[in-house]
Amino acid sequence: MWFKHCHLYRCHDTEVLSLEDLETALAEFAFRPVSPREARRVGWSAPAGRRSEQRVHEIQGHRLLSMLRQERLLPAAVVNDEVNERSEARELSEGQPLSRRERQLLKEQVMEELLPQAFTRTQRVELWWDTRTRLIGINASSRKRAEEVLDLLRQTLGSLKVTPLATKTPPSRGMTQWLSDPGSRPASLLLGDQVELRAAEDDGVLRARQVDLDSEEIQSLLENGRQASQLSLGSEGQLRVMLHDDLALKSLQFDDALLDEASQSDSGEDPIVSLETDFALMSQTLATFVAQLIEWLGGEADPATPTP
Incomplete structure (x- = not known):
């Protein structure tokens, strides 16, 4: 249930649908398997899987939804x-x-x-919705898949005004600055050991893993005009991520203390309680980290006009 990736969106709708009304709306677009003549189908499913029929869980304003996507594999x-x-x-x-x-x-x-005659493949994609800050995060490896979830949510609700989360300082510029000038790094930022550097011109991409990002080699590349397009970083006691230049968070690794807390709270007797315990810890950690990341990058940028 812990997110591996997170594409972030700002929701501009001021009215929040009640939990009961949302559950009813989701039921109308519930998942059903593809028919023999269909190539693909998406729909809402219970986040807890077959153990529950509840399609939305809410913990302190944080909502968890789950989309199932089934497609026929025809090479x-x-x-x-x-x-x-x-x-x-x-x-x-x-x-x-x-x-x-x-x-x-x-x-x-x-x-x-x-x-x-084709085999089918089923994928689950979770959506986290912080109704207090109007932030949506989608656990998808690609922006295309995240947008597919938003399309289904928009269809379910009738309209949904969202835009990709954006910061005043573009992520690429911020990451490059943190690498080239250690003094510019926020005190709470933990630098990792992975980076992707792109040249200003089309000279290819350089990826480095398990390296000292303050080394002379990395600094030389930055001095020659390369910009950071991906950077591993994190925050103490929260999580580590690979930050991309479109503000996507990939390869999330939550702090061991959080995972231990979730494990200790899991009696194993009630799968719904276990799911909600994990979600409560994860959503609060993500909300705190995203707010911190926005601050590191100079605050949130004025959003473009959203499409209903």
Whole structure:
């Protein structure tokens, strides 16, 4: 249940739907498995899985939702091979090559026939919603997947005004400054040992792991104009992350003390209590860290006009 990644968004809606109304809205868009003719389907599921039918959990203003995404796996190579085989057979029998339109129709026919036979893959994506600060975080490895969750939430609620969280100091500029000038680092910032550096021109990307980021080699690269696009950092007693230049938090590692506290509070008898205990600790830690990160980067930038 502990997030591995977190894409952050600012919610601009002033009205917060009651827990009961939200549960009702989520039920209308509950997940159901894909049919034999469907390529993909998304819907809301209970965060605790089959152990519960509760689709939203709320702890001190923090809400936890869970989207299930199921898709049929139909490799493009399999489709193309079948299309090529059928195309050649028709061209031989008709004595002329197929037009682009005919080939496209043939591909659609092949996909329609093969889709029911394809295996399915199901993925769970969690959403954390801090209703007090109007912050949304999505546990997804890519921005595209996070936006898919927001699209479902927008459809569920009728409208949702959100924009990606942004800071006055762009993350790349802030990370580069912290690396090149140790004196500029906030006192509470813990520097890690991983970095990704990009050149001002298209000279490739340099990735370094388990290195001293204050070494002469790293400093030389910065002096030659490279900018930090990813940087491992953290805060004492909270967590460590890989900060990206779009403000995405990747590879989250929560402090051992927090994990120990969650483990000690887990009796193992009630899975719902265990889930909510973990979520309470995680959400509070994330909220504190994000607020700190915004402060490190000069405060929050004025958001662009959100799309309902």
